[in-house]
Amino acid sequence: MNHGCNKTFNFGPIFYVLNRRANITTDEYDQFMLSEEEIDPNEPPEGIDNRKALFNPLVDRHLEHYMSTYEGSVRNISKGQELFTNYVYFYGKDSWSYGIQELRSQCRGETVGTVVRIEGISS
Numbered sequence: 001m002n003h004g005c006n007k008t009f010n011f012g013p014i015f016y017v018l019n020r021r022a023n024i025t026t027d028e029y030d031q032f033m034l035s036e037e038e039i040d041p042n043e044p045p046e047g048i049d050n051r052k053a054l055f056n057p058l059v060d061r062h063l064e065h066y067m068s069t070y071e072g073s074v075r076n077i078s079k080g081q082e083l084f085t086n087y088v089y090f091y092g093k094d095s096w097s098y099g100i101q102e103l104r105s106q107c108r109g110e111t112v113g114t115v116v117r118i119e120g121i122s123s
Contacts, residue, residue, distance in 0.1 A: 036100055
């Protein structure tokens with residue numbers, strides 16, 4: 001799943017969706033709907049922790065599943081449409097500023113993502 005630049009993500013926190021269906025319009029999940037351009041790269045939101053950089057093959061191979069346990073569609077998804085999520089909150093405090101600046105650069109078309117860079121895929 002790729003990052004949905006500028007709020008084009010269609011997959012995200014399912015509690016945000018459930019609250020909207022219950023007419024709860026302000027809650028703690030609103031912050032997870034902010035784009036890379038809206039978020040402050042110099043100040044991580046409350047609750048963002050420092051993730052330990054330990055090699056764990058079990059966690060590494062199932063990271064996407066672990067990270068999306070409480071996620072679902074936040075917008076209508078058409079048949080065949082690619083799923084996009086919000087990578088903004090995939091960074092801990094130590095890499096917060098770098099991560100946000102990197103997402104902004106990619107979304108503006110100034111740089112490419114890590115997989116493209118490592119695999120040398122040209123567009």
